[in-house]
Amino acid sequence: MVREHRISLFTRAESIPILADSLGERIEVHAVGGRSFTLAGKLAWEQYPLLKILRKIRPDVLFCPGNIVPFRSPVPTVTVFHNIGPFCSNITPRSVGAYDWVWLKALGLLMRMSARAATRVIFPSRYFRDLFVQRFGLSPDRSDVIYHGRDELRTEPPEALLLQQLGIRKPYLLSVSHLYPYKNFPALIEGYALARETLGSRNVQLVLVGNARNASYFRKLQRLVHRYGMDDSVLMTGEVPHNAVGALLAGCHAFVFQSTCENCPTALIEALAADLPIACSSAGVMPEIAGDAAAYFDPYEPSEIASTLARVIDDAPLRDALRINALEQVQRFPTWDEVGEMTLRSLERAAVEG
Numbered sequence: 001m002v003r004e005h006r007i008s009l010f011t012r013a014e015s016i017p018i019l020a021d022s023l024g025e026r027i028e029v030h031a032v033g034g035r036s037f038t039l040a041g042k043l044a045w046e047q048y049p050l051l052k053i054l055r056k057i058r059p060d061v062l063f064c065p066g067n068i069v070p071f072r073s074p075v076p077t078v079t080v081f082h083n084i085g086p087f088c089s090n091i092t093p094r095s096v097g098a099y100d101w102v103w104l105k106a107l108g109l110l111m112r113m114s115a116r117a118a119t120r121v122i123f124p125s126r127y128f129r130d131l132f133v134q135r136f137g138l139s140p141d142r143s144d145v146i147y148h149g150r151d152e153l154r155t156e157p158p159e160a161l162l163l164q165q166l167g168i169r170k171p172y173l174l175s176v177s178h179l180y181p182y183k184n185f186p187a188l189i190e191g192y193a194l195a196r197e198t199l200g201s202r203n204v205q206l207v208l209v210g211n212a213r214n215a216s217y218f219r220k221l222q223r224l225v226h227r228y229g230m231d232d233s234v235l236m237t238g239e240v241p242h243n244a245v246g247a248l249l250a251g252c253h254a255f256v257f258q259s260t261c262e263n264c265p266t267a268l269i270e271a272l273a274a275d276l277p278i279a280c281s282s283a284g285v286m287p288e289i290a291g292d293a294a295a296y297f298d299p300y301e302p303s304e305i306a307s308t309l310a311r312v313i314d315d316a317p318l319r320d321a322l323r324i325n326a327l328e329q330v331q332r333f334p335t336w337d338e339v340g341e342m343t344l345r346s347l348e349r350a351a352v353e354g
Helices: 013-022 038-047 049-058 096-117 126-136 161-167 185-199 217-228 243-249 266-273 288-289 302-314 316-332 336-353
Strands: 007-012 028-030 062-064 077-080 122-123 142-144 174-178 205-209 233-237 253-255 276-282 295-297
Touching: 007 013, 028 205, 028 316, 038 049, 038 266, 049 062, 077 336, 096 336, 122 336, 126 302, 161 233, 161 243, 174 243, 174 266, 185 205, 185 217, 185 302, 205 243, 243 266, 253 266, 253 295, 266 276, 266 288, 276 288, 276 302, 288 295, 295 302, 302 316
Parallel strands: 007 028, 062 077, 077 122, 122 142, 174 205, 174 253, 205 233, 253 276, 276 295
Antiparallel strands: none
16 A cells, blocks of 8 residues: 655755655755754754644654654654663763763663653663563563664675775684774773683684774773783774775674673674575664674673684584574564565554544
8 A cells, every 4th residue: 555645844044965865755844953053053953943843733743863852742652762871780880981971871861751752762782672561661562673774785805905995814704883982992902902812823814994083992902902911913094985884894804792781783683695604692672683693792891802713713514504594584684675665654653543
């Protein structure tokens, strides 16, 4: 059945050119923002001026994909909770900085208030949904779990020029993630150092792809690498174009994911789609995402990281089994078209329930 919906889209003026290819005649775009549209200004606009607009245009449902809804909306609302950071116990003022920690605490409060006010809440994993059900009393009947879609990345082996430009040599372990403190890079670097002692002559490089959160954290990681005498073995490339990630995945010896706080890690799904052997943190949502397609380690124990890296690097039967399991596991995730369809169904339910 073909369903036709009229959409009123409220977005920043600078976002409109980015969305141009996705806009059709049934989408009416309203530019909002300006110099006063800071974070505080945006929150205030959502809670007050937006309500007047909603009373005027009377949509069937309001979709808020950014964690927060108007608390007194005159129409049914659906929100998507993306940020699990406010609810991770290992995120502290010391690990992320005082400013970011205060902001995360404030965001957590706003998300709890939004969960009470929204008609429906979409979560990107069962783990995140269950956290809200068990800790904050959200009714499961008011929630939907919609995983992130599986990207169709090009997985052709990388050209020698790309590896040369980035300074990568084969064989290499690959981590794709921005260099944020909760991603647990110091423990990975220490674990890799211990694994090198075990593996001896297996000169496998560790490649960390992603932007640094800030310069001081990047320098901290550099000092740690230097302390272990691994300046030639640990490479931090910075951010690379998304179309190059598939090639780096295709060329790596194995993928490693050491994070401690995630809602639904896209990088892990991409590694599954590339049918890679994966060494993975056992914390939080990671076992839900990777299933039987990863060898797990305690992310807080460098010695356990080391032994798992050594197994994934050196145990050929294990690597073959993980590859087979990855192809099966990735099929549990929707395509992005299916994500859109499931989101639409959630909106339709909210319109009826509201």
